[in-house]
Amino acid sequence: MTPVFLFNVVMLSMIINVGLSLYGIFARPSLVKKIIALTIFSDTVNLLAVLIGFRYAEPNPIPPVLVSIPPRPEDVELFVAKAVDPVPQALVLTAIVIGLAVTLFLIFITTQIYRIYGTTDVRKIAKLRG
Amino acid sequence: MMRSYLHLVVITSLVLLTIGLGTAFTVGGISLYMPPLEVRSLAKIYLNTTFNTNFALSPLSPEAVTAIVWDYRGLDTLFETSVMFLAIVGALMIFRGLGERVPGPGSGGGGLSLIVKTVTRLTTIMIVAVGISIAFHGHLTPGGGFQGGATIAVAPMLMIIAFSVHFLAQRVPVKRAVLLRSAGLAAIAVTTYLVLLVALTRGGYAYIFQNQPKVGAPYGIPSYVGDATVLGGTLLLFNVAEMFAVAFGFVALLILITVPEAPAKEVVLKGED
16 A cells, blocks of 8 residues: 555546546536536545645645744744645635535526426427527 | 437547546646655745745735635635625525515424424534634634635524524525625725725825735734734634625525425516516
């Protein structure tokens, strides 16, 4: 169980996840299933973004939080040498909540379509007139 | 038959192309992945300056993620908040007129059994407490206004399921939730100009979205007092306001989306006046 093997298992599983969710978005006709696939896709991409910011450090990397206030110069030095990249985390943080709001918006549209036309099948919705 | 086969081939190749390109761009080529020993130089700049008393433009926040979200890239976060604002406004617009159609209490009192209700009463308080704690400690520990608000948004969902929509809508009507959410957004807007207002009262100038004293604008909200008390400057205010905006935005949406089918259809199918 080397770290290389374990990291690649994580990577491979996320790539498979992306494939499955893209298949769901493209090929499934139901709008509800498309939304579920979209949430899986966004979660996987978020995890991928956090993983890019990860670093390998012995014995372990630390989260980007300073613990001594106010820090001495050697604390900051150790912090830079050990902490993971905070930029992807900052992007993912907002992406999750905005993804939640956008997903709720999509669900609202789907509910409205179902209430008016009685179906969530995109093949039938595409044929509707007016 | 031939056509559906072609359809599948096109979709599969599109998916494979997207994955291949995405993987190549993110990990820099298709090979065995291993996290690097060093972070990128941009991350080093952020880590080095996030709490550095020797650096003139430091945001003085012990948490690098919050410093990036509300100080280095504060304007970006403001626009991201406006994306969420627009998504919620769009959803409210689609379901307009449904806020007043929340049904009254059913004949059986509504909701699940007494055990579930009691447990929900206890857990709701705990969830809200955890959410508030996440938001108030946003400048100290991993977390912040977005996460705190999203955590609090779980509580109304539980209340709707265990009690009823009526139960929640009686305490927090849709209009009040929208009002409180707007109050949160207004607090964010005021905090944006806070240091500028402080500077103007003292006869100086400051930047919009300023947190700590800058070169030429020596005004700011104190980041820490003494050796242990971290106030976080404007980051704390931003986090708390954002928590309000996110939590009450979701309360409004959750009430609207759980309005039962029959009264909702009545409103939808009647159309506009």
